Amino acid sequence: MGKKILTEKINIPGIREYDVYRQNGGYKSVEKALKEMTPEQLVESVKASGLRGRGGAGFPVGMKWSFIDKKSGKPRHLLVNADESEPGTFKDRYLMEFIPHLLIEGAIVSSFALEANLSYIYIRGEYMFVFKILEKAIKEAYANGWLGKNILGTGYNLDLYVHCGAGAYICGEETAQIESLEGKRGNPRIKPPFPAVSGLWNEPTVVNNVESIASIPWITLNGGEEYAKIGIGRSTGTKLISASGHIKNPGVYEIEMGMTVDEFMNSDEYLGGMIDDRPLKALIPGGSSVQILPPQYIFKTANGDDRLMSYESWSDGGPVTGSSLGSGGFIVYNDTACIVRNTWNLSRFYHHESCGQCSPCREGTGWMEKILYRIEHGQGTEEDVDLLWDIQANIEGNTICPLGDAAAWPVAAAIRHFREEFEYHIRFPEKIKNRNHFREEPMEKVRQLLVK
Amino acid sequence: MKITIDGHTIEVEPGTTILQAARMIGGASVPPTMCYYSKLKDCGGKCRCCLVEVTKGSERDPRPMPKLQPSCVTGAQDGMEVLSGNSQRVLDARKAVTEFLLINHPLDCPVCDQAGECNLQDLAMTNKDFKSRFKEQKVTTPSEDIGPYISLNKNRCILCYRCVKLAEQLTPNRVHGVLYRGDHAEISAYIHNAIDSDFSGNMIDVCPVGALTDRTFRFQSRVWFTKKFNAHRDCPHCSGKVVLWTFGNDVLRVTARKDEFSEVEEFICNECRFDHKKKEDWVVEGPHKFGKNSVLNINNNALAAPKEVEIQTEKLTLEGRDVDRKKISMKDVPMAHLEEKK
Incomplete structure (x- = not known):
């Protein structure tokens, strides 16, 4: 049994209520932070913990905090990014739904560390029920003196609000989120200036994922060094993985970084292996934006080392034979899944969610979706695969925000690893017309058709 | 502050963007712009036509920037070296953006x-x-x-x-x-x-x-x-x-x-x-x-001599007519079949 930090108390009945949470040691980190520690010490301990941002990019949280502009004397803000819209990722929802006070406790400590007096939680519109849970929890925190003026008699004031987005994937990007919170259209800003210098209302702002903030209470209570002992290398601590797809036990798991992928996928404690024991075909390890991997690169890296559940190990091999841990949205496919259909589906998502600000992403995502639709529906041509490759290469790296990259990578990886499936769709439109091609005949059986 | 674009070095004020510096130099190194407008504030960075390659970040930090940078919103640094018209990577990216804008x-x-x-x-x-x-x-x-x-x-x-x-x-x-x-x-x-x-x-x-x-x-x-x-x-x-x-x-x-x-x-x-x-x-x-x-102005500049256009229309049309007469249009006319048999 691995160490649990975030989900340790999640199964206690009634933990969603303030009283139960408090009886089980809740808000102790606020007491410790506000009474015994200075903001600088807090930032140092988070730096020492090596906690990396859990939203996908994996940027060290302590480093991000130390970048915040304290010299200008402008008011500072903490913005908790609860706009979890990545297909395949549902870990933040689990935390906020079942143990909302943990997030609020983390937000108070983090705001104190940043010396912010006004902080926000930006939650996506689709999570309306979670929004209500958070609102209630914040009300309870206010009533018990954890928020508001003069918290615990230390003279520290903090107001925390939950803001509900209107349902846009792009508002999970930090600058788009700030724009949206300001009441504008959620378009990403051009960086620099970074939010740590000029964010919300042109004031220094730190944007952190829910899971990162929820890890702060434990780090405060036990010290950053203790946290750094968990995990492997530069991937410290525990990570929530939201697993879905063709596996026996889908759901949210908290794992220690450094566990082997084999153990996570096949042990009964975690995913329990493939459903119906069908062969594994592909895996997306970190939410839809990262590269899809074929079986030979899932359990082993290209060098033959064991693939571990850590940022470094997943990105071993770069985009060619590796992927990225991203936000921990594990999507597992067995041999009945059609990679072309899956890529089309993801592409459709990015087409729908592109903000329309910069041209490569606005036009390219739509173009890719249309081509993939044609291939999937048996109207593709041989040039289409190369054209797709060209389009994704032209989008990648040339856009304002990472959405362009996120739209390009899944297509690139699908073509790189599963090109034969695209060719199968193009050359045998008769076989795929009923949309059940791989359920009837897995790729292994039809592969010889392509060789001719 | 000195900035070098395509080998031309120019002295600029702090706060100048790469695009403005390139416009001071002029010629082939001026990136095209579709969204940037110097008379309007916060306007730019969107069309990605003006991407340039920064081969040297600045005197202080000489690392090259890995991604192509939009020159209209990227500030010039002292000692920066930029490739605009001389870089094939940049030209390819601009071509790609043109294609995206046109689709x-x-x-x-x-x-x-x-x-x-x-x-x-x-x-x-x-x-x-x-x-x-x-x-x-x-x-x-x-x-x-x-x-x-x-x-x-x-x-x-x-x-x-x-x-x-x-x-x-x-x-x-x-x-x-x-x-x-x-x-x-x-x-x-x-x-x-x-x-x-x-x-x-x-x-x-x-x-x-x-x-x-x-x-x-x-x-x-x-x-x-x-x-x-x-x-x-x-x-x-x-x-x-x-x-x-x-x-x-x-x-x-x-x-x-x-x-x-x-x-x-x-x-x-x-x-x-x-x-x-x-x-x-x-x-x-x-x-x-x-x-x-x-x-x-394109007609005022020297143009290559226009290609001789070969007109093949008449022949093709006639060929087409012949085919049509046999295959399609005369099919339902009984007389046509009779004529062919003769």
């Missing part, structure tokens, strides 16, 4: 009033060595009536946001903005509001394509058939410095003067633009000259 553009230049003075047309002319690879259906949006002076064609829009920024910064109340997302995003007035403020006509001038055109000039003449004169008048609202687009003695259109980067020098008011269409209203200064790259 959903209706390409209706033959009936578009902007043709001849269109930035997108110019951009396509500089990147003309590729064939269209777009086989899909284009995204179309119905047009919208935004008042008697300006015609809005959303299909041609490339979402540069220039008109939105202009409305924010020049006119007192903004009544239009961007609706929807992705390639369905469109410029629209708020619930079919007419756009009328004293300076709204400048939207026509800042629009790089034919999305916003002058309704009083609509379909009156192709721009290359008109004679252009610099003129001015005493205007209580604006500088009154304009270009008259004339045909004979008729003033067909009045626009603001544009510089070599097709940016307006001074914004003019709607009264000058729409209400003074007589030559008597204006003091004519002299002929107006165009930028070298303008499509309007």
